[in-house]
Amino acid sequence: MAERASWSLGARLRNVFQARVIDEDTWDDLETALITADFGPDLTEEIVEHLQGEVERFRTTDPRDVQRMLREVIEERLSKYDPTLRLSERPAVVLVVGVNGVGKTTTIGKFARFLATYGRSVVVGAADTFRAAAVDQLATWAERAGAEVVRPEREGQDPAAVAFQTVERAKRDGIEIVLIDTAGRLQTKGGLMDELAKVRRVVEKQAPVAEVLLVLDATTGQNGLAQAQAFIEHAGVTGLVITKLDGSAKGGFVLNVQDRTGLPIKLIGQGEGINDLTGFTPHVFAQNLIGE
Numbered sequence: 001m002a003e004r005a006s007w008s009l010g011a012r013l014r015n016v017f018q019a020r021v022i023d024e025d026t027w028d029d030l031e032t033a034l035i036t037a038d039f040g041p042d043l044t045e046e047i048v049e050h051l052q053g054e055v056e057r058f059r060t061t062d063p064r065d066v067q068r069m070l071r072e073v074i075e076e077r078l079s080k081y082d083p084t085l086r087l088s089e090r091p092a093v094v095l096v097v098g099v100n101g102v103g104k105t106t107t108i109g110k111f112a113r114f115l116a117t118y119g120r121s122v123v124v125g126a127a128d129t130f131r132a133a134a135v136d137q138l139a140t141w142a143e144r145a146g147a148e149v150v151r152p153e154r155e156g157q158d159p160a161a162v163a164f165q166t167v168e169r170a171k172r173d174g175i176e177i178v179l180i181d182t183a184g185r186l187q188t189k190g191g192l193m194d195e196l197a198k199v200r201r202v203v204e205k206q207a208p209v210a211e212v213l214l215v216l217d218a219t220t221g222q223n224g225l226a227q228a229q230a231f232i233e234h235a236g237v238t239g240l241v242i243t244k245l246d247g248s249a250k251g252g253f254v255l256n257v258q259d260r261t262g263l264p265i266k267l268i269g270q271g272e273g274i275n276d277l278t279g280f281t282p283h284v285f286a287q288n289l290i291g292e
């Protein structure tokens with residue numbers, strides 16, 4: 001993870017933690033920093049009260065202790081969810097879902113590369129069949145990642161058919177991982193969910209679905225979550241991918257989003273480059289968020 005990321009509170013909290021003693025300003029400044037980082041009022045209050053309790057319990061006056069305790073409480077909360085990707089089936093089929101523009105296609109390209117660096121073979125299926133440009137974009141990413149790609153035979157082909165052919169190709173050629181790009185927009189949400197359900201049904205005729213990853217854009221924070229609600233309710237999501245954390249000041253969103261959805265974060269996107277995707281490690285994230 002990049003040092004001094006935009007979402008890091010390290011710089012903003014430096015004065016707080018380098019002060020001589022803990023006083024009213026410590027708590028005021030901490031509260032402001034957490035709110036600004038999109039922790040939300042409830043979580044902010046909970047964390048500040050927890051820390052005040054700990055400071056009392058351990059009778060400390062050293063702000064460095066507050067920093068350590070804050071890091072610990074954040075890591076503890078992030079660790080309540082298991083970030084492990086379940087990709088042991090062969091082939092392991094991953095559906096990537098989410099509203100348009102959140103970074104689905106880019107994420108698939110980066111994910112294909114990520115898997116390739118671990119020696120996995122990957123085929124990508126372009127099941128967002130209504131935009132030819134989207135298919136081309138996906139194919140370009142797949143090529144750069146060294147992955148195979150299955151395109152629709154014509155614009156607007158049934159997405160489920162493309163998904164089926166992609167899994168078929170994986171089975172035929174012994175490819176280990178299947179990543180399927182899906183549409184983010186249709187006339188109606190019901191239509192979109194029906195389409196996803198059909199993709200899943202058709203895939204499951206050949207192989208179980210290993211993961212359904214919902215992509216969320218960190219820069220839209222809570223708003224983006226509202227837009228993705230239908231996926232959370234109907235698409236059988238197994239994990240979250242948070243994109244565009246670079247350039248976002250909303251580190252707190254990462255903490256909030258697991259509690260709000262009950263779903264683990266499995267991948268994090270921090271840039272437009274093909275290598276800008278990492279797994280999610282609570283310890284590392286808490287350290288980068290709060291500073292050492």
Ligand SMILES: Nc1nc2c(ncn2[C@@H]2O[C@H](COP(=O)(O)OP(=O)(O)OP(=O)(O)O)[C@@H](O)[C@H]2O)c(=O)[nH]1
Pocket residue numbers: 099100101102103104105106107134184243244245246247269270271272276
């Ligand atoms: N800075 C930054 N930009 C990103 C990241 N991920 C994606 N993007 C950018 O976000 C924009 C949208 O990404 P796409 O991958 O096309 O999004 P999509 O969800 O597939 O969108 P549709 O194809 O319209 O459904 C592109 O300009 C990407 O370069 C990220 O982690 N960081």
